[in-house]
Amino acid sequence: MRTTALAGGGILIGVNFLNSCKPETKMPQDISELNFNDFNAYIRIADNGKVTIFSPNPEIGQGVKTSMPMIVAEELDIPWNDVYVEQAPLDTKNFTRQVAGGSQSIRYGWDILRQTGANARQMLIHAAARQWNVSPGECKASNGVITNASGDKLGYGDVVKTAATLEIEENAPLKKPAEYKIIGHDAINVDIDKIISGKPLFGLDYRQEGMHYACVMRPPAFGRKLVSFDDSETKKVSGVTDVFRFGDKIAVVATNTWAAKKGKEKLQAEWDSEKLESTEDHDRILLGLLDGNNFETLRSDGNIKKVFAEADQVIERTYESPFLPHSCMEPMNFFANVTDDKVELTGPVQTPEGSQKAVAEELGVDIEKVSVNMTRMGGGFGRRLIGDFVMEAAKISDAIRKPIQVFYTREDDMTCGQYRPAIKYRIAASVKDGKITGYHLKEAAINSNMYGLIPNFFPAGAIENYQVDVANYKSHITTAPWRAPYTNFLAFAEQSFLDELFEIIGADPIQIRLDLLEKVKGTTDERIQYSPERMQEVIRTAVAKSGWDKPAPPGIHRGFSAYYCHNSHVAEVVDIRMDENSGMPSVKKVTCVVDCGIVVNPTGARNQVEGGIIDGIGHAMYGDLPFDNGAPQVNNFQKYRLIRMQEAPEVEVHFIENELSPTGLGEPALPPAGGALANAIKKATGKRLLAQPFTKYLGTSEKVIG
Structure with missing residues (x-):
């Protein structure tokens, strides 16, 4: 941390949210001259006591632009209403992990964010003590006001000039959770007024004088190569300024979005005609991998072959999932301005540092010349972890040396995307004398052996003979x-399989989960990532809160699921009613219990859990993106089915109260939803589903047991 007095009054406190401030950090002297490309993040305290916190991490809708500053403000002890929040740019010198992904921002930032606020508070106390000529130990700060033993008071704004001359205490005492005034209390999204009033916040809102717009024609199928193109009609469109090829893509640049879009529609292109993959090919290839021997073993406990050979019974099931698009509300877009002196990038991206490095390497420029400014994102869900659209913008601007914004149409976004890969799981378990003796999980995935499978989650450690194998097929279809x-599909597969297995051996699905978790307590196996105690607590609480152990209302069927991912433990109970006309389930209610440690912002936390559950149910029920000859067969929402508002269930959320450090929250509620829904469908229909989307197979004998 560093302090600097502002020429116009007030103080800047330099903070690095995720690492100690580097000694070479230079502080600006005048707030009016601040260049957001030249610093990391600062607490700015004005003479009137108002505080501005510059937030470093990308805001994707997960709420970190609100919750991370809340943590700083708590320890600073400033009223939340006196805090302003602004987005900082990428700064690789003074930040680490400026990433929105993996539900890790709060988890990684928790300790340093608190210490940053506490150190700043202590510095202000020392400044007040100096003005009063008393010992700092006689002073305390609360709600932006410092009081001494005599009852004298000074606001933070009254002491900022003195504070700028002081050394900062690096390890000021932190508050106890019982003392929190901001953390654990509801806070409204700091951008909500701008969002609902349409103020510019998102990438598509970004404007710069003289900028052009680029629409790109990409291959119509994954694996196609561009042979030739005719742009004669495109160039007749008023507003089109440039048309050129880069790689196997064609850029149409215009003075407005409409002209760029219409110009692209006028393009005539010829592509090669090599036969490419279809959904049927993927099914055959992945099943072939599961039947083969070309696996990598990620974990092997005991002796699977031995216990399977000695078993009274072996239960084996194969579960299948399709490709899925990310379906962000805001299609991909990015601004780039490449000149001889610098490369300026602005827009919505989850990995700004990765994009900066990729652009610098591609253009052959010093990385110090590449700046990245972040806008709020209209959704990401992992799609914006991949900066292909950033690279397109940089290449186009470099080619024509104009400031441009590349933008995707919805059809571009859905057919030229980075998809959740199609995956198949084969799970087998051995039973001897009514007890589970072995568990073998195999994964066959498109493009990755780690997108769908974690070897050290439950039931790892709970079953003595346990093995996890993976196989991978490399496809032209891009995945992310x-x-x-x-876990988004694995949780459905495992939780469905476990419920069937428990039913076969005549075990209560709740009690046997608790019993298996009991076996993990006290383990010395450092590979185990979940806490059996915390998992047991969410299970017991979900049973109590949902009324699982009581008769369900007439016509209601319940399914249970419990899962650990992204460092959080979640249990869910889904209540469904079967529609007599359609034969499809209507999800009425989901009771969810989450242990994510201390909840920073309950409002934001509930939103994340509710959204994750609805997203999980919707995609389990409806999500499907088939391919034919390398091309997606769905290009917009009139065919790609998402859950609809009237189909969204009531979601009742309960958080386990403890004083443990926060863990992930944006994602952990999604994976258990599909498993709980499938288990409820089994109770209602007697059928166990083996594939998603559920609506495709309910009412058929395909991919169904029973």
Whole structure:
């Protein structure tokens, strides 16, 4: 941390949210001259006591632009109503992990954010003590006001000039959770007024004088190569200024978005005709991998072959999931301005540092010349972890040396995306004398052996003979993490399989989960990532809160699921009613219990849990993106089915109260939803679903047991 007095009054406190401030950090002397490309993040305290906190992490809708400053403000002990929040740019010198992904921002920032606020508070106390000529130990700060033993009071704004001359105490005492005034209390999203009134916040809102707009024609199928193109009609469109090829893509640049879009529609292109993959090919390839021997073993406990050979019974099931698009409300877009002196990038991206490095390497420029400013994102869900659209903007601007914004149409976004990969799981368990003796999980995935599978989550450690194998197929179709990567489909497969397994051996699905978790307590296996005690607590609480142990209302069928991911433990109970006309389930209520440690902002936390559950139910029920000859067969929402407002259930959220450090929250509620829904459908229909989307297979004999 560093302090600087402002020429116009007030003080700047330099903070690095995720690392100690680097010694070479230079502080600006006048707030009016601040260049957001030249510093990391600061607390700015004005003479009137108002505080501005510059937030470093990308805001994707997960609420970090609100919750991270709340943590600083808590320890600073300033009323939340006196805090203003602004987005900081990428600064690789003074930040670490400026990333929105993995539900990790609060988890990684918790300790340093608190210490930053506490150190600043202590510095202001020392400044007040100096003005009063008393010992700092006689003073205390509360709600932006410092009081001494005599009852004298000074506001933070009254002492900022003195504070700027002091050394900062690096390890000031932190508050106890019982003393929190901001953390654990509801706070409205800091951008909400701008969002609902349409103020410019998002990438598509960004404007710069003289900027142009670029629409890109990309290959019509993954794996296609551009042979030639005719742009004669495109150039006749009023407003079109440039048309050129880069790689296997064609850029149409215009003075407005409409002209760029219409110009692209006029393009005539010829592509090669090599036969490419279809959904049927993926099914055959992945099943072939599961039947083969070309696996990488990620974990092997005991002796699977032995216990399977000695078993009274072996239960084996294969679960299947399709490709899925990310379906962000705001399609991909980014601004770039490449000149001889610098490369300026602005827009919505979850990985600004990765994009900065990629652009610098591609253009052959010093990375110090590449700046990245972040806008708020209209959704991401992992799609904006991949900066292909950033690279397109940089290449186009570099080619024509104009400031441009590349923008995707909805059709571009859905057909030229980075998708959740299609995955198949094969799970087998051995039973001897009515007890589970072995568990074998195999994954066959498109493009990655780690997008869908984690080897050290439950039931790892609870079953003595346990093995996890993965196999991978490399496809032309581009894939990327999708909300709750590794677990978004695996949770459905495992929780469905476990419920069937428990039913076969005649075990209560709740009690046996608790019993298996009991076996993990006290383990010395450092590979185990979940806490059996915390998982047991969310299970017991979900049973109590949902009324699971009592008769369900007439016509209601319940399913249970419990899962750990992104460092958080979640249990869910889904209540459904079957529609007599359609034969499809109507999800009426979901009771969810979450242990994510201390909840910083309950309002934001509930929103994340509710959204994750609805997203999980919607995609389990409806999500499907088939391919034919390398091309997606759905290009907009009239065919790609999302859950609708009237289909969204009531969601009742309960958080386990403890004083443990916060863990992930944007993703952990999604994975258990599909499993709980599938288990409820089994109770209602007697059918166990083996594939998603559920609506595709309910009412058929395909991919169904029973």
